[in-house]
Amino acid sequence: MTGSPQQAGWCKKPASPTDARATLKVVRKTTYTIVLLTITAVAGATGNNRVSATVGNRCVLTCPSKSNITTVTWKISRKVGGPCTLGYRADQNKTDRTNCSDSMNWKFRPDRDPxxxxxxxxxxxxxxxxxxVVGTEGNFHKTYHLTVLVPPRLTMYCDDHGNPVCKAVAGKPAAQILWVLESNSTPKEEGHDNGTVTVLSTFTAYSTNVTNTTCIVSHPAGNQSMTIACHPPDNNGFILPVSITLCFLSIIIFMAVIYYFKLHSERLCLKTKPPETAPTHSPQDDTMEVEPYTTYVQKENVIYNSVSDLTAEQNLPQGLSPAT
Structure with missing residues (x-):
């Protein structure tokens, strides 16, 4: 028995274009639904929150609290220093810590509050x-980005020109300085190695009648304000250096005048002094110069004769005397 060609081998009837479009729509809707559910589940189980804490204060970071917890692990990655880890295992009821300082610890008990x-x-x-967190309900994790706030130290003073100066020292982040009265000053910032910033602003008033000036420092850790009264510098600060300079110049000029008149008077004396006359030479002076020499020669002769006589007397034979 032979069958018809349709019974021996058959091909599936191709779907119409209308059925294909309907099927594609169903597939798309199903895909969108799965993606949305996945995003919702991930968003519910995962958190990435930005928190801030003021330096010196206490800070608590919560963790998803689930029943039947198996393990809890805090992984900490700080900007300064190496990584830090706090762990808890329920099966051993044991906690451990790696490279964490004593200032960081579990708030209470990790099995009850991680x-x-x-x-x-x-x-x-x-x-x-x-x-x-790992438990019977699944795995959950939550991430925080901790920003530390450092409130600046506010100081105010008057500069040499009598202008108020407001200074927010070592704040993190940089503080904003505002003046109660309008000013056209431009703040200046100076960064430090520890991440803090010092901001300085000089008040420049449009009117010279301003006496009390208030500075407001705006910062996430808290606002501060301070008031100061500055007065324009008096003229004493200018007159004193000028007076000292004038006195010094007067002394120099006085000494120069005295030296000039002294030098001028010596020159006048040299001009009015009579010329010295040459000494006259007389024969009497020659006689006076020769007489001492003659007297000296005569004395020498007398002494020489006396010595000669004595010598001759000593050389004569006995019984003889020199002739007189």
């Missing part, structure tokens, strides 16, 4: 904190 506590926040605590 929150992390920073007792005294410092600049070196700034960074990322991630909590990972």
């Amino acid at each position: 929150a992390l506590e920073i007792r005294q926040v410092g600049i070196d605590h700034e960074g990322n904190y991630t909590c990972e």
